[in-house]
Amino acid sequence: MQKFDILIVGAGMVGLTLALAIRKTTGLTVAIADKTPLSPITDEPSVRVSAINMASQQIFSQLGVWSDLMEQRVQPYQHMHVWDKAGYGKLSFSTEDISDTVNIKQLGWIIENPIIRTALWNKAQQDNGITFFTEENITNIGMGESEVFASFTSQMPITAKLVVGADGANSWVRKQMDMPITFRDYDHHAIVATVECEQGHQNTAWQVFLPTGPLAFLPLYEKNLCSIVWSTSPEDAERLKALSPEEFSKELTAASDGRLGNITLKSQTPSYPLSMRMSQSFTQDRVVLVGDAAHTIHPLAGQGVNLGLLDAASLAQVISEAYSQQENTAKADQALWASSTVLNKYSRWRKSEAAEMATAMESIKQVFTPQNPVTQLVRGLGMNLFDNVKPVKQLMAKQALGMKDHLPNLATIQE
Helix, strand or coil: CEEEEEEEECCCHHHHHHHHHHHHHCCEEEECCCCCCCCCCCCCCCCCCEEEHHHHHHHHCCCCCCCHHHHCCEEECCCEEECCCCCCEEEEHHHHHHCCCCCCCCCCEEEHHHHHHHHHHHHHHHCCCEEEEECCCCEEEEEECCCCCEEECCCCCEEEEEEEEECCCHHHHHHCCCCCEEEEEEEEEEEEEEEEEEECCCEEEEEEECCCCCEEEECCCCEEEEEEEEECCCHHHHHHHHCCCCHHHHHHHHHCCCCCCEEEEEEEEEEEEEEEEEECCCECCEEEECHHHCEECCCCHHHHHHHHHHHHHHHHHHHHHHHHHHHHHCCCCCCCHHHHHHHHHHHHHHHHHHHHHHHHHHHHHHCCCCCCEEEEEHHHHHHHHHHHHHHHHHHHHHHCCCCCCCCHHHCCCCC
């Protein structure tokens, strides 16, 4: 029976980042279980992309992955424009807004999810302390006195001192451990697609709040390509998906007020339902949750992946600190780094930020829900006020960049 220090269930972006962070900071052995194959990187861009902020970029840099990513299709952006379709409010950010407080050249980077996952996977495979289990699903997790037993369909079980659920919003690990969640249906479906913009993206992320929900244009690696995330009601999503490519393109152009010129659909238009999930506890026994397994939020601010990557860096840090304290003591073989005391420290740290982010996303969604003309007027006045008060804009921009207090060491940004 193979024995490991940590078993990570889920080899997505967050699970792989955690594995690399654990190896960098502790040297503990890691097993990763996931049957999901790598998505091929084709000439056509993936419709699933992530907006990587500076904190996440720092994590990737510290783990030696950023240089690999920069050799692939990565698009930085220096500007962000947000406006209200139902009113006259607008808000714009650029690197110049905070250049007098911190030296930054980008507000963020748009990278296709398969490119990020492939870079992390390849880096993890180069580490002799990381073992992949990709042939069979885990069928059961059993708790022993000092370790966890993970059973597969037919191959021999493995053991670990700690199991991490990094297996997404419908986490099998969370369900297996019967960890309750708080759930809220946003009553939105998100349509994702690749589009061509007549006037180009101008190294800018664009977002318009429509009466039915937000529509974002995220700049891709070619100057006239964007990835869209269109959040709307389930009924409207079905209507939009039933349109011909030409009709869909016309609706996009109208929805964006023509600010990027005529829009042309260049891909399929898959969609997925949006909901808020928050595990009531991020840890139980010798099991801990990270990323979407612990929390999901509305994508309107593009912070879901960044939140999960901070989970990975934070969990690696609390384990590393406990491991370092224990390493040279008489209790070095007891894996106190996997104790409830250590894991609860991670849970308190990350649950508070996840809850804060979920609340912020809900507040923004409610503010932009169509209401009476007076509410629309107040909303527009508020947006324009923020747009003209530099200290407020700087604070908002820093939050989006990930420049917050109490960042894990791997994500700390040098100002």
